[in-house]
Amino acid sequence: MRGSDNYLAQHLLTVGSGLVMLVALGMVFLYAPREAVMGDVQRIFYFHVASAWVGFFGFFVTFLAGVGYLLSGQRRWDVLALSSVEVGVTFITMTVVTGSLWAKPAWGTYWTWEPRLTISAVQLLIYVAYLMLRGSVEGREQRARFSSVYGIVAFVTVPLSWFAIRWWRTIHPDILTGGDQMAIAPRMIHTLLVSIGAFTLLYAALLSLRMKLEWTSDELIRMRLKLERRSRG
Amino acid sequence: MSSTLFAAYAVFWGLTFAFVMSLWARQRRIQQELKRLSETFERNPPAND
Secondary structure (H helix, E strand, O other): OOHHHHHHHHHHHHHHHHHHHHHHHHHHHHHOOOEOOOEHHHHHHHHHHHHHHHHHHHHHHHHHHHHHHHHHOOHHHHHHHHHHHHHHHHHHHHHHHHHHHHHHHHHOOOOOOOHHHHHHHHHHHHHHHHHHHHHHOOOHHHHHHHHHHHHHHHOOHHHHHHHHHHHOOOOOOOOOOOOOOOOOOHHHHHHHHHHHHHHHHHHHHHHHHHHHHHHHHHHHHHHHHHHHHHHHO | OOHHHHHHHHHHHHHHHHHHHHHHHHHHHHHHHHHHHHHHHHHOOOOOO
């Protein structure tokens, strides 16, 4: 793809994700009905679930990119893995913070050490550590190999978090697969699906911007090496 | 609308905005550095090239 096509595609993706996000926001406040038990606070659920989905998806992409790097050794897989972790961490932070805000009126506390919340907190720390440890490894290839293995192993937190509310006794609601306190009306499901679509597009737009940053950074490293070689004669 | 709901949506937009701004700032810094190095490179052509 030519540079101008890339630029256009990136702009279309950014504008498109913004528009779908506005539609999702409109549906959350104007289309979805008010939940009978929790009232308006339940409207947090649409973006909370959507951001969790995108966070998990981001870590899944990192898992696949890690496998891709270990098999091929190509830099693009490492760029994809790193970029996806950064975007994923942003979305999982949103999930944890908004879940905590929702918990105060629903459970009477911002935080409780129950399985789903504990795993989410640990997961967030594991992926923040990925970003911090990555910077401490010397040598590009070694760093990429280490990050790939780490990204593959860290992915275990995603199924663990998903199944936590099914395997253990927990107070976290199971909206998607279990009959729970919240009554899900068809309009709520439509709103949730559009929100998930909007967040997935936003993930793609942010991922593409983050990858662009990494490629520009590579260009800078190449230029520095070129100058260094020249100054050495 | 409750203040909790407002706070939650402010977190969504705030974090997204902060992430985009951090990408923008890093991209800008790298591009400025790249431009500076390119200018240095062009100002000092190698003797044997």
